[in-house]
Amino acid sequence: MASRQTYYVTTPIYYVNDRPHIGHAYTTLACDVLARFKRLDGFDVRFLTGTDEHGQKVEKSAEAAGKDPQAFTDEMSGNFRHLAEAMNFSYDDFIRTTEARHISSCQAIWQKLADNDEIYLGSYSGWYAVRDEAFYGEDELTKTADGLRLAPSGAPVEWVEEPSYFFRLSNWAERLLAFYEANPDFILPDSRRNEVVSFVKGGLKDLSVSRTSFRWGVPVPNDPDHIMYVWLDALTNYITALGYPDTDAALFQAFWPADLHMVGKDILRFHAVYWPAFLMAAGIAPPKRVFAHGWWTNEGQKISKSLGNIIDPFLLVDRYGLDQTRYFLLREVPFGNDGDFSHRAMLQRVNADLANDFGNLAQRTLSLIQQNCAGQVPTPGPFGSDDAALIARAVGLLDSLRGEVDRQQFHLALTRIWEVVSAANRYIDEQAPWMLKKTDRARMETVLYVLAEVIRRLAILVSPVMPGAAARLLDQLAIPPERRDFARLGADPTAELASGQALPKPEPLFPRLRETEGPGA
Ligand code: MSP
Secondary structure (H helix, E strand, C coil): CCCCCEEEEECCCEECCCCCCHHHHHHHHHHHHHHHHHHHCCCEEEEEEEEECCCHHHHHHHHHCCCCHHHHHHHHHHHHHHHHHHCCCCCCEEEECCCHHHHHHHHHHHHHHHHCCCEEEEEEEEEEECCCCEEECHHHCEECCCCCEECCCCCECEEEEEEEEEECHHHHHHHHHHHHHHCCCCEECHHHHHHHHHHHHCCCCCEECEECCCCCCCEECCEEEEEECHHHHHHCHHHHCCCCCCCCCHHHHHHCCCCEEEEEHHHHHHHHHHHHHHHHHCCCCCCCCEEEECCEEECCEECCCCCCCCCCHHHHHHHHCHHHHHHHHHHCCCECECEEECHHHHHHHHHHHHHHHHHHHHHHHHHHHHHHCCCECCCCCCCCHHHHHHHHHHHHHHHHHHHHHHCCCHHHHHHHHHHHHHHHHHHHHHHCHHHHHHHCHHHHHHHHHHHHHHHHHHHHHHCCCCHHHHHHHHHHCCCCHHHCCHHHCCCCCCCCCCCCCECCCCCCCCCCCCCCCCCCC
């Protein structure tokens, strides 16, 4: 038997200095949708997430909380697992960088880089931003009125002078550029790709990859005064989780190189420049793609702890519903762009797209079947041209969604689905099955069958984004759980729905939200 195609998707691992916020939820949600989509499409999927627990930033936060760093990270890492439960994320592995498997993996990649003469001992003097865990050149900084220096991210920097190992990043610029050239889809969206290419064309300096002024991290092999730079440590998680350094391990063989590292735009450079250089220097293939998504603002304002306008994903789920939140985040903003969260926009999406368009379509169809077909899947007669046209649109959806999802264009995938929802709503209005019941019952059954079949397809296709609502809808159509994957979306409209099958009483899918519901209510 031919082995199944594989798909490996990763989230960034999250710093445990902070509680989960909308940014974390957003990155992982995008990966979750991809993972679910690929599983339903027959792929053997590996979906990795986890927490980034080393480095000065976490050490300082533990200190501020008056806790031992390990106890602190144990506690904080748990919050990200809770987020995954609250958001219905279907990860296969959750990695923590303080785990033994990861520490030995980091030391192994370091050793490999050292053996390949890619690392040398020197000393670093320059600027460092703990908040970004990044080194900056003087030319990248801006000075505030009171003489404070800030990184481009707005993070304050401090002067660091200490012995340090360096990675020979300067040797990799040409090879990175050749790699980007040969793999035009390695960095998406294209605008981000151009930024990275011009950064690399500007020349790369060797990168400091160890620190000696604090202790919370992975000791450098044979020189434990040095702690590995937290980004080298963190990036390595993507291969640790496949069994590195055992590159013969079944997981490594099956899933490396990763199909996609999903990241926010702020951490693209680490993933698209440093990481492929580290990997190539260690003799390991680089990943196939890095996608950098945009940032959310809150009611038009930049989100920050000091402004106190952090959006708590647990609260969103409580107030608007889980599937509603998942839908909104991926539908509202073209994936890759920045976007604004607002209560109004959320209300509008839930009421217009979910309650009115999709919810009503399902509710109207299922109620008509309940009332006029004795609560059983109707029996269709021959399909006319209007029936065939609607069915053809629903059948054609899978291919167009594959195209959109393979380029991480989730908003377009949802738009395509809603085009068919609208077409189905037009069809029900034009065919008026409630009238046919008096004049032509056979035709009414055909129309209701076509609608039920189209809704079945829509439910399966929307299930990666709204797994809960889709499952409830498929329950209402009495589709068995093992018949809810994309293999059930072939061209034959009569292959899956069983005429005569009894259906449960229909339940509304998406309640309308009232103006007053949500934050501030
Ligand atoms: N630990 C590093 C990643 C290491 S990966 C090898 C890190 N962690 S983080 O917790 O700070 O980052 C989390 C993710 O959240 C990033 O992808 C970041 O872009 C994203 N976001 C943080 N704030 C955000 C918004 N306001 N909006 C959208 N995403 C944002 O970086």
